[in-house]
Amino acid sequence: MPTRDRVYLDHAATTAVRPVALAALAEAAALGANPASLHASGRRAKLALEQARERVAAALGAHPSEVVLTSGGTEADNLAVQGLYRARRAGDPGRTRIMLTGVEHHAVLDAVAWLAEHEDAEPVLVPVDAEGVVDPAAWEAALAEAPERTALATLMWANNEVGAVQPVTEAARLAAAHDVPLHTDAVQAVGAVEVDFAASGAATLALSGHKVGAPVGVGALLVRRDATLEPVVHGGGQERRLRSGTVSVALAAALAAALEEAVAEREAEAARLGALRDEVIAAVDALDGVHLTGPRDVDPATGEPLPSGTRRLPGNVHVTVPGRTADALLFGFDMAGFDTSSGSACTAGVAEPSHVVLALPGRTEADARATQRLALGRTTTDVDVARLLAALPQVLGGPMRKERTA
Incomplete structure (x- = not known):
């Protein structure tokens, strides 16, 4: 800094990285084993990983099984948008609409644009007001227009540029009434405003560690237990078979420590x-x-x-x-x-x-x-x-x- x-x-x-995150990072890094290994050292690393996952979940009103660790907010947003879209289309190829606003982060906007170019997605832009806040009436109207063709909706919890806090809980409720899952990019909101995943009604929620005082390179996607996503990265299926790759126990521990302190304060x-x-x-x-x-x-x-x-x-x-x-x-x-x-x-x-x-x-x-x-x-x-x-x-x-x- x-x-x-x-x-x-x-x-x-x-x-700035929080001292508690640095301490947790160093302690967990000293374990020196792959949490997927079955030997005693691997099991110790696995225990530390699951303890970190439980702490992240507790800080955000989620169940530990809903915490999918990622490299950060961009990966989490891409996994949510692409994963929800492909899973919904697999069940019904006619579900091509993706509802969003024009103020979303590029991690969401560009993911939707890629799906539009390569996988027939139809972006549906819902207007915001002069302050950057989505109009719930316009949101509901867009949902009601063609719910049977809508794959998902996405609405950021708080805007990274103009600071507008969005009515995510209301948007999720309206979407659920039309059988549409809602993703929320909560990268700027976590640690700054109250975020309760279970109470929000969102299907998925993205967060980033370095916005709350963890090192760069770690984040998470909260995935409701009844939500279905297609993985974006394939391999060992370490994170609920949604995100493959060896998980960094040290970064997970740092994320948990930083997030706990940020939420407490x-x-x-x-x-x-x-x-x-x-x-x-x-x-x-x-x-x-x-x-x-x-x-x-x-x-x-x-x-x-x-x-x-x-x-x-x-x-x-x-x-x-x-x-x-x-x-x-x-x-x-x-x-x-x-x-x-x-x-x-x-x-x-x-x-x-x-x-x-x-x-x-x-x-x-x-x-x-x-x-x-x-x-x-x-x-x-x-x-x-x-x-x-x-x-x-x-x-x-x-x-x-x-x-x-x-």
Whole structure:
């Protein structure tokens, strides 16, 4: 993680490895055996692996048998989308529709696009509102249009760019009423908002270790026990015959330790980060020509404040600055000592407009090229935010308003 002479505001891309995860990694790595081996050393490794699986399940409201360990969120999303699609088509070749929104992560969007190009999938884009939240009425209408031809639906739990928290439980309930399984990409949500797999009604749920303080290279797909998927990777069938390959006991142990700590701290950390986030949002609101993208944690009907993480991720601030480019904004923050992002790290280095902003009604390509994401996290301090507030007017280039607007 960067030194303290810089302010790291890219926690949505990755966050510092937790000491408990490093300790668990070292301890489990010392076992030095394949958990699939039948000898005594292998059995010890297998026990450590299953204990890690139980801890992951307990942290997320799942049964241990529902935890399929993966290399990360991208693999988990691909296994869910491709696996559900192929299993459903095997039972009924007419099920080719895949429901999704335009704000999904590329791990989902590109998997669906590949299925459309190679396996006759029909993507059905359900619109989101101006804040990036799916409209439940539009969701239900898309389901009702052709449920007998719908293979699956997929809706991310929380958006990685604009921070919008989606009504996943309602979407899953509506989908289940039409016999449609729902996958949710919960990579940004896990550890930031309350995530209960059993209560959500989702068929599958993807998570990534390095978003919660585990090392890069480990994640999981939660697969409900009555869900049927076709494997994407074939071989030894180690993970419920859904994901082949020798499982890293060390990475599984690190994931379990990081996830337990993140979930235990979640409520207090959401309140702390939400308060810091709101300070930044207030400073953004006070700048001419700078606009917050995504929802606020307020009741849309009354304007009353809501608990942090209700409608927006606690650490997310995403701004649009018309007339500026994302690269110029990133360079300005970088020169001022802040590590920020112009969008998803998975597409970093590619000068493309944000597909998330483009999916918002009324937004233009120019808007989608004029964005910056500030992602606060576990290591963010009051001092960091004070430095940011002092730098915002110069970096974002907007004169301070004499009066705050509503």
